[in-house]
Amino acid sequence: MRNYLLRRLLLMIPTLLGITVITFVIMRVAPGEPAAIARTSMEGGGPVMQAGGQTDELIRAKKALLGLDKPIPVQYLIWVRRVMTLDFGESFFYHQPVWMVIAEHIWPTLQINILTIVLVYLTAIPLGVGQAVRRGKLFDRATTVATFALYASPTYWIGPMLLIFLCNPQYCNWFPSNGLNRQFAEELAFFPWLGDRLYHLVLPVLCQSYGALAYLSKQSRSGLLENLRADYVRTARAKGVSQWSAVFRHALRNSVIPIITIMAMILPSLIGGSIIIEMIFSIQGMGWLGFNAILQRDYPMIMATATIAAFLTLIGLLLQDLLYAWLDPRISYE
Amino acid sequence: MSDVAVTATDRPGEATRRAHETYWAIVRHQFAKNRAAVAGLWLVCLFFLAAIFAPFLANSKPFFLCDHGRWSFPLFADLTSSDLVIFAAAGCVLLWWVAGRVVPRGWFGGHPWFGMFFLFAGLFVILSVAIELTVGERNDRTDYRSLAGRPGVRAVFPPIRYSPVETDLAIRRTPPLRLPGHYLGTDDLGRDVASRLLWATRVSLAVGFIAEGLAVVIGVALGAIAGYFGRRADFIIMRFVEVMICFPAFFLILTVLAFFGRHLWLIMLVIGLTGWTDNARFIRAEFLRLRNQEYGMAARALGLGWVRIVFRHLLPNGIAPVLVNASFGVAAAILIEGGLSFLGFGVAPPRATWGTMLNEGRENILDLPWLIILPGLAIFLAVSAYNLVGEGLRDALDPKLREA
Numbered sequence: 001m002r003n004y005l006l007r008r009l010l011l012m013i014p015t016l017l018g019i020t021v022i023t024f025v026i027m028r029v030a031p032g033e034p035a036a037i038a039r040t041s042m043e044g045g046g047p048v049m050q051a052g053g054q055t056d057e058l059i060r061a062k063k064a065l066l067g068l069d070k071p072i073p074v075q076y077l078i079w080v081r082r083v084m085t086l087d088f089g090e091s092f093f094y095h096q097p098v099w100m101v102i103a104e105h106i107w108p109t110l111q112i113n114i115l116t117i118v119l120v121y122l123t124a125i126p127l128g129v130g131q132a133v134r135r136g137k138l139f140d141r142a143t144t145v146a147t148f149a150l151y152a153s154p155t156y157w158i159g160p161m162l163l164i165f166l167c168n169p170q171y172c173n174w175f176p177s178n179g180l181n182r183q184f185a186e187e188l189a190f191f192p193w194l195g196d197r198l199y200h201l202v203l204p205v206l207c208q209s210y211g212a213l214a215y216l217s218k219q220s221r222s223g224l225l226e227n228l229r230a231d232y233v234r235t236a237r238a239k240g241v242s243q244w245s246a247v248f249r250h251a252l253r254n255s256v257i258p259i260i261t262i263m264a265m266i267l268p269s270l271i272g273g274s275i276i277i278e279m280i281f282s283i284q285g286m287g288w289l290g291f292n293a294i295l296q297r298d299y300p301m302i303m304a305t306a307t308i309a310a311f312l313t314l315i316g317l318l319l320q321d322l323l324y325a326w327l328d329p330r331i332s333y334e
Numbered sequence: 335m336s337d338v339a340v341t342a343t344d345r346p347g348e349a350t351r352r353a354h355e356t357y358w359a360i361v362r363h364q365f366a367k368n369r370a371a372v373a374g375l376w377l378v379c380l381f382f383l384a385a386i387f388a389p390f391l392a393n394s395k396p397f398f399l400c401d402h403g404r405w406s407f408p409l410f411a412d413l414t415s416s417d418l419v420i421f422a423a424a425g426c427v428l429l430w431w432v433a434g435r436v437v438p439r440g441w442f443g444g445h446p447w448f449g450m451f452f453l454f455a456g457l458f459v460i461l462s463v464a465i466e467l468t469v470g471e472r473n474d475r476t477d478y479r480s481l482a483g484r485p486g487v488r489a490v491f492p493p494i495r496y497s498p499v500e501t502d503l504a505i506r507r508t509p510p511l512r513l514p515g516h517y518l519g520t521d522d523l524g525r526d527v528a529s530r531l532l533w534a535t536r537v538s539l540a541v542g543f544i545a546e547g548l549a550v551v552i553g554v555a556l557g558a559i560a561g562y563f564g565r566r567a568d569f570i571i572m573r574f575v576e577v578m579i580c581f582p583a584f585f586l587i588l589t590v591l592a593f594f595g596r597h598l599w600l601i602m603l604v605i606g607l608t609g610w611t612d613n614a615r616f617i618r619a620e621f622l623r624l625r626n627q628e629y630g631m632a633a634r635a636l637g638l639g640w641v642r643i644v645f646r647h648l649l650p651n652g653i654a655p656v657l658v659n660a661s662f663g664v665a666a667a668i669l670i671e672g673g674l675s676f677l678g679f680g681v682a683p684p685r686a687t688w689g690t691m692l693n694e695g696r697e698n699i700l701d702l703p704w705l706i707i708l709p710g711l712a713i714f715l716a717v718s719a720y721n722l723v724g725e726g727l728r729d730a731l732d733p734k735l736r737e738a
Contacts, residue, residue: 011573018577023586030593152718154669156676156692157710164703268582275584276673290585291677294592302589309582317580 001325008321012314019310020083020303021076027299028072066092079303088307089300093293098304101289108180109271109278109285112201116209117266124213125252125259128220132228133247144221151214159207159280166203175203178282204281208274212262219258227251256327264320268312364730371726377719385535386424389417392494392529395478400488408478409492415469420536422461430454496526498533499684510704519704521694527704530686531712537687538716541602541671542664548606549667550660553613554653558644560614561621568618575611583608584670591679598681601674605667612663613656620652654731661724665717672713688713 063069067078082089088098127147131140167177176182180200185193227233228251236246275287286305293301325331365371384391395408433454434447442449482489495515502524510519510527518528560571587604594600624630625648633643674680675689676696683690688709695705 011576014573015576015580018574019581022577022581023589026586026590027593148721149714149718152665152721153714154672154710154717156673156689157706157713160692160696160699160706161710163699164706168700170700275588276676279677291588294585294589297593306582306585306589309585310580313580313582 005322008318012311012318015314016307016310017080020080020307023303023306024076024079025072027297027302028075083307088304091293091298091301093296093298093301098300101301102286102304102308105285105289106271107285108283109287111197112204112208112277112283112285113266113271115201115205116212117263119205119209120212120216120262120266121259124216125220127213128217129224129247129252131217131221132224133243135225143217147214147217150210151218153210155207155211155274156276156280158210159203159277162203162207163280176200180283204277204283207277207280212266216258216262219262220252220255223255223258224251227254230254257324260320260323260327263323264316267316267319268309271308271312361727361730365726368726368729370722371729374719374722374726377715378723381535381539381716381719384532385539386420388533388536389413389492391492392496392498392526392532393492394495394497394500395474395476396482396489396491398490399478399482401481402486408474408476412472412474414472415465418465418469419462422465423458426454426458426461429457494526494529494532496529498525498530498686501525507698507702510708518708521691521705522698522702527691527708530691531688531708534686534688534691534709534712535716537598537681537685538668538671538713540598541605542668542716542720545602545605545609545667545671546660546663548602549609549663550613550656552606553610554617554649554656556610557614557617558621558649561618562625562640562644562648564622571614572618575614578608578611581608584673587670587674588677588679591674596679596682601671601681605670609663609667612659616655616659617652620655621648624648624652658724658728658731661720661727665720665724668713668716668720 060069067075070078079089086099090096091098091101094101127143131143134140162175163177165171166174176199181193181196182200185196188196224247228247230251233246233251236250237243241250271286275291277283278285278287279291289301290305292298293305389409390397393409395412397407397409399406399408430447430450430453433450437446437450439446478489479491479495481487482491494517502520504524505513505516505520506522506524508516508520508524511517512519516526516528518526518531521527521530556571556575560568586608587601590604591600630643630648633647638647671680671687672689672692675687676692678693680687680690680693691709692706695702695709699706
């Protein structure tokens with residue numbers, strides 16, 4: 001087991017290098033000058049830029065300042081050396097270390113995704129079990145159609161529809177349409193503040209969770225159905241085990257594989273966030289940060305976002321394989 | 335043909351009836367029994383018809399116009415070269431299908447459809463080059479709708495009398511079913527929503543099919559190399575697959591489009607280039623399994639070349655999981671394209687796509703809800719249709735479910 005773990009961890013290194021090389025090359029072979037873009041985005045900001053005419057010399061000075069004057073392979077190696085010490089450099093746009101900017105924007109995303117995971121697991125598995133046990137009945141058919149429909153509905157349709165029908169004085173004005181807190185929420189005591197925050201997170205969390213919910217309930221339904229047909233469940237029933245116990249203690253335990261798989265799928269978005277959902281609900285989380293980094297050609301920020309997302313995906317896959325082996329003794333990596 | 339067909343015909347009652355059926359005939363039979371999947375297939379066909387015949391369904395020009403005895407055909411005269419290329423593609427596919435049924439068995443090595451693919455692909459390329467070379471710019475700006483209202487003039491218009499790009503600020507923001515002719519209302523610039531929805535079908539289907547087609551070609555090629563040759567090729571390709579799996583794909587696609595510009599071909603290319611990994615993994619797994627089965631070993635023992643073994647012996651028996659995955663992949667590509675357009679990185683305006691319409695609708699979300707509801711519904715229907723077809727295919731190909 002230790003050998004397996006070591007091998008997997010070592011194989012992560014070339015994978016991460018591959019991902020960062022591709023991202024780096026894509027950014028750098030693209031036409032356009034980040035130095036010139038930095039000028040327009042900080043109109044009248046730096047003293048160098050006050051000079052009016054943007055001469056070639058100024059651009060060259062700016063490039064040297066940002067380290068963009070060296071050949072691309074050299075720049076990449078410099079970047080790798082820095083990242084070895086967990087230093088992602090300084091954001092071109094915020095003029096702050098990338099870590100600090102990320103630390104500012106990570107909380108909304110983390111909150112949304114932790115609530116999402118709790119919601120998905122609390123609802124999808126019981127739903128899947130209920131469907132499998134009542135296979136072919138009205139409940140099963142209705143919810144199967146509903147989850148199929150949810151699975152095919154894009155968040156960029158459901159999100160705006162929630163805004164239209166639930167945050168609209170013309171229909172129901174039940175929820176706030178954007179932001180994380182109401183105005184002057186800082187003055188509130190902790191629990192009213194928490195309530196206000198949760199109230200603001202209802203719609204984003206709903207939006208973030210329904211896809212995973214539909215997928216997980218579908219998977220647990222079909223996994224459970226397969227096991228309910230198995231001989232060992234019939235044996236358990238024959239020797240007098242209750243239906244409840246046969247489902248939960250025998251069949252469900254053998255249907256955990258999809259439940260783990262979806263965990264590995266959600267983990268990257270835990271930090272990465274969803275660009276679309278954060279745009280719809282005007283939440284300044286990690287997705288928003290990554291999207292703006294792309295718009296502003298903030299190279300260090302883009303590299304950091306891609307690297308962190310890739311790293312989390314790798315960890316998710318590793319955890320998934322380890323959990324498979326831990327929970328299912330038939331799976332072994334020796 | 336494969337072991338799958340053998341298990342399917344194992345039951346004594348059906349064996350006699352099915353003994354002569356090929357594997358794919360059985361699959362088709364199973365698919366036809368699944369009503370939801372058949373409905374999905376019909377929906378896909380409907381979307382295709384809408385995409386191909388969009389100029390005949392929503393256009394500001396009449397099919398024919400009779401002005402005091404002088405006849406003209408403005409709609410046909412104004413078809414652009416891309417319209418004609420689409421017709422040529424549809425015609426070639428139709429001819430290919432008909433030819434595959436008509437040509438006697440035994441021609442083209444017993445696989446008429448596979449054998450004639452390149453024939454009709456070549457015909458399509460020749461036709462489209464000819465069209466691009468001969469058809470010039472179209473700029474017929476006559477207002478046929480007011481012309482048709484005059485006495486002595488007769489005209490027959492398509493069901494929707496508005497083109498997707500013509501603006502009319504006098505009737506902007508009309509809700510659906512309010513103005514005659516504008517069945518689904520107008521948008522912020524007074525463009526007809528129904529017409530835009532219909533024309534947008536083209537972009538979505540093109541992105542879905544071409545991007546996923548690219549993903550299938552790359553995935554099958556790399557998966558086949560990895561699975562057939564194994565060893566070092568397998569190791570390298572699987573490491574590459576791992577890199578691509580761990581990529582934050584949507585983020586990467588956005589980066590590419592933001593940095594290189596919003597071109598339709600670039601959107602298809604990047605979606606295809608990031609979406610092939612599942613196909614490669616499926617084909618590799620199938621090849622690892624099939625290579626060491628008796629007929630795979632027999633083919634090698636006979637000394638056949640690897641091209642023949644891969645394409646004639648292994649691929650036809652290992653393509654099933656890729657077909658299922660491709661169906662879901664088309665749906666995923668449509669979703670991604672919609673998301674890109676929603677964020678403002680889709681095809682450049684004024685061309686309509688469903689995602690772009692959603693993006694435009696976001697600006698006045700509370701006042702003009704139909705600009706969100708209708709294009710989203712179109713995406714939802716298209717994605718559902720492909721998912722239904724994919725699930726139907728999967729169930730039809732799965733011998734375990736067939737016995738249940």
